[in-house]
Amino acid sequence: MAYSKKVMEHFIDPRNVGDTADSDGEGRASNAMDGDIVVLGITVVDNKIVDVKQQVFGCAAAIAGSSAFSEMILGKEIEEALKISKEDVAEYLGGMPEGKIKCSILGPEALVKAVEAYRGRDRKVD
C-alpha cells in the first residue's frame, strides 16, 4: 500500500514546524532502532493547547504523523489531547501502510513528556 494523499500533503508541507524553545512545555521522543525523533513544544492557556511547535527526523510517515498530530492537538484541552493514539493519527491521515503505523507513535509520546515538562514548570511557578 502506498501513502495516502493526505500523508503526502503533510509530508511535503508539514504543519507547525518551528523552534520549541519558547514553548511552555517541550517533549522529545525517539526510536532508538530507526533513529526517528520528534520534538514537540506546547503553549498552554487555561489548560488548552493554544500553540504547537514540532520538529521531526524520520521517514515520510514520521514526518506526516508528527505534522498531523500537531494539527490534531491544537486547540484541544490537555486531557483530550493525551487520548489521541497512533491509530487516531493514522486514521486522521486517511490510513497508513501496515508497518508504518508505528512511526506515528512519537507524537503522542512527545506530548506526554511536553505535558510533564509544562506541569513541572507550572508547579515550580506556583
Add this chain to the structure above:
Amino acid sequence: MAYSKKVMEHFIDPRNVGDTADSDGEGRASNAMDGDIVVLGITVVDNKIVDVKQQVFGCAAAIAGSSAFSEMILGKEIEEALKISKEDVAEYLGGMPEGKIKCSILGPEALVKAVEAYRGRDRKVD
C-alpha cells in the same frame, strides 16, 4: 531444427509414387517401433535401374526420404544405388533434423530387398 525446404518439397510432392506390382523387384522395409513402412519397386535393364516406384507410410522425414531415395537411385547401376546411405539421403535433402535421419533408412533397406527379389526372379528365369 525445422525441415529444410527440399524436405518439404519432397514431402508435399513425393516423386515416383505408384503401384509396385509390375516392377522387376519389390522390397519392403518397416520400422516396428514407429510403424513406418517403405515399399520400393525397381525395373532393371542392363543392371541399371530404369524405373522406380515407391510407397511410404510415416512421418514427413520418412516420406521425403523415400521420395528422395527413389530419385537418387533412378538411372543408377544396382551396385551404385546400393551404396547410398541414410546420411546420403539426408544430405541430398539439404539436411535433416537430428533424430530424423534414422527415418531415411527404410529406402536403402527396401532397395536391398528389392534387389534380392529382382535377382531371385532373374535366377528363376535363367
Add this chain to the structure above:
Amino acid sequence: MVRIFFDNSATTRIDPRVLEAMLPYYESMYGNPSSLHQFGTEAHEALEQARERTARALGAEADEIYFTSGGTESDNIALQGIAFANRRKGNHIITSNIEHHAILRTCAFLEDQGFRITYLPVDREGLVDPESVLAAIGKETILVSIMAANNEVGTIQPISEIGLMAHEHGIPFHTDAVQATTKMPLDVAKDGIDLLSLSAHKFHGPKGVGALFLRKGLDVRPLAYGGGQEKGIRPSTENVPGIVGLGAAIYLGISEMDEEVGKMTSIRERLIDGTMSSVDGCQLNGHRTRRLCNNVNFRFENVEGESLVLRLDHEGIAASTGSACSSRSSEASHVLKALGLSAAQSRGALRLSLSKMNDMHEAEVFLQAIVKVVEGLRALAPTRSSGSGCER
C-alpha cells in the same frame, strides 16, 4: 494464403485489447513496483488491479493470487511447494496419469526425493473416477492434484467431486486449470479448490506469465529465493506488462465467456460431425460431451500424425498431433496411451483446438482440406494387404 490457427491449446493470439492495456506499461509506466516513487507506485497499482481481476475470475481473494512465469511454474510451486513444506505431515501425493508433463515430471522428481505418488488411471474417455481418489487417500496423503481439463483430448474432470473427497480427509486439492481458464466456469469456493494453476497465453494473454491461486493458510515452500516479491512465494522483479496482460485477458475472457464458449462449441461440433462423416477410418478421442468447448481430437487410421499436421500446414491450417510441448519429439502421447489406445492408433492423432478468434468459415475450409490431405497421404501408403517383396 489462408492462415487458420487451430492450435489454441498450444498457445493463442493475444487479444488486441490486451496488448493495448499492456503497452503503457512498456512505454511510460515502466517503474519497478517495489520502488517508492511515482513510477513505482503506478506499477504497483497496476499489479494490484490485475490481482483483483484474477481473484474475481476465480472467486478468490486478491491476496490469494500469486503471479508466476506460466503454467509450468505454477504447477511446480503447487506440487514441490506443498510437498517440501509438508513433508512432516506425510509423503504421499495423488494425481492422474493424464496430467501435463509439468505435473507428471514434477511428480517423478518428487519420487526421487522420497515421495510416493499415486497415478490414478482414467477410463477410455479420459475421466478420473472420484471414488478412485477416495480409495487412494491414506494417512500420509498431503495433496491431491487433478487437472480441470485435459490439454490433449479436452476431457473435463469432475473436479468439484474430487475436491470434496480430498476435503473430507482434510487434504488440499490442486487443479491445473491451464486449459480450463475462460473455457468453463471455475470457482475455487464451489469447486473446493485450494490451489489452482493458470497461464495467460492460453487465453489470449501474453506468454511467460501465469498465476497460482493459493488458499490462505497453506504452507508452501518457494522454488526460488530473492527480493521477496509475491510475498516470497515467487520473487523477481514483477513482469508488470505481462501481469497487466494476464489481468486484462482473464477479465475479458470471463466477461465474454458464455458467448464465446457457445461459438466455439458450434464450431467444434461442425468439425467433429463434418470430419467423421466425410473421412473414413476416423474416430474421436476423449469424451463426446464432457469436453472443452475448444477441443477436437481425432485419430485417423493409416495416417501418420506429423505428416497430417505438415500437410495441413501446407494448406494454411495450423493444428497439432500430441501436445505442443512434445511435438518436436516423437514420443507417443502418454494421454492417448492412458486412454487405452495402441501406439499405432496414437500415431494418427490430430488435435484441433479453437479460440474465440476462429469462425465457422474456417471450419468449412478445414473440412475441405482434411479430405484432401488424408486421401493424399493414404494414396502414398502401401496397402496393408500387399505382401512383402520377399514373400511374393
Add this chain to the structure above:
Amino acid sequence: MVRIFFDNSATTRIDPRVLEAMLPYYESMYGNPSSLHQFGTEAHEALEQARERTARALGAEADEIYFTSGGTESDNIALQGIAFANRRKGNHIITSNIEHHAILRTCAFLEDQGFRITYLPVDREGLVDPESVLAAIGKETILVSIMAANNEVGTIQPISEIGLMAHEHGIPFHTDAVQATTKMPLDVAKDGIDLLSLSAHKFHGPKGVGALFLRKGLDVRPLAYGGGQEKGIRPSTENVPGIVGLGAAIYLGISEMDEEVGKMTSIRERLIDGTMSSVDGCQLNGHRTRRLCNNVNFRFENVEGESLVLRLDHEGIAASTGSACSSRSSEASHVLKALGLSAAQSRGALRLSLSKMNDMHEAEVFLQAIVKVVEGLRALAPTRSSGSGCER
C-alpha cells in the same frame, strides 16, 4: 512536470526499437516454438536468433544460453542447480556478503539443506579480495559465485582474477551480471566465467525475461519440471516476445556500449562532483573509480532516505534508497552494512542509477533539487544539540 528517471538499476525503460522488434511476435507470429507448423517454426527461429545474439554478447556458444524469467531465476538455477546436482562432490559454496538477495537468500536456503556457505567480506569500498577466495576454497567447494558489479553501490569486482582462482582448483565460477550487462565488457572466456545470470529489464529489455549462460558439460538440476523446453533446464512455453526483446536489447546494448558508457560516466561524474560540492555532510558510498558507469550512491548526514526519495519524487526525480527490491521494507541495507557503515549512516543513503536515456540536463535539474530537498528536510529536524524536554 519534469519526470527524471534516475532509478535504472531497479529497472529501465524499454528501448522503442526493442518493443518494435517484439510486437510482431505478439500480433502475428504468435505460435508456440514447439509446434510443427509455420507459426511454430517462425517462433522457433526467433528464439534461436535471440539465443545467438545473447551468446555473441557474452562470447559464448548459442547452445550454452538458456532463457529464464529473470535474474532471480537465473541466479537460483545456477546456485541450486549446481548445488543439488553436485552434492556428491562436495557441499561448500563461496560467495560474498554484498550479493543480491537472489543469491544470499538462496544460499540461506542451501544452508538449511545442509550446504556450507562462506560469505566473503568486502572492504570499505565494496571490493572482494581475490586472495580471500583462494583462502576459502576447500576440498568440498563446488561453486564460487561473485557478482560482476553491485546493484547498490556499483562496485565492480575483479571477476577475472576470481574466476582464475576458482579454475586453479577446478571449481566452476558463477557471476551475477544482472547490473553489469551492457554496462561493462563481459566475456565468459576471458573472464573465466562458467555460469552467468542476466535480466533483460535492466538493459532496456522487457521485464520477466532473463538468461543463464551455462558452460557446456556442467551438471545442473532444474528448479522446475515440464515440457522439456530449454533442454529441460527451464521448461515452460517460451516467452517468445520477451526473448526476442532480450535478444534485441542485448544486441543494441553491446553495439552501442562504448558510446553510452562514456555518456553515462560523464553524467555520473557531474552528479558526484556537483552534489558533494553543494551539499554539506554528503559522502560517496562505494569505490570512487571501480564503479559502474551508471551508479551514484551517496549518504547524507541527518537526512532520512525514504524522505529524501519521496521529496525528490515530488520534484519529479525518481531515485532510490537501498536496493529496489527492499525499498518497500525498511530493513537497513546489508550492502552498506558490509561496507562498514552504521545503521544511522545507511539510513541517509540515496542511489541514483543512470541509463543511456538520461542526459546532462537532467543532472543539472537534480543538482538544483537536491540542495532544496536536503535543506528542506534538515530544516524540519530537531538540532542534535537541543536536549530532551525532560532534561531541561
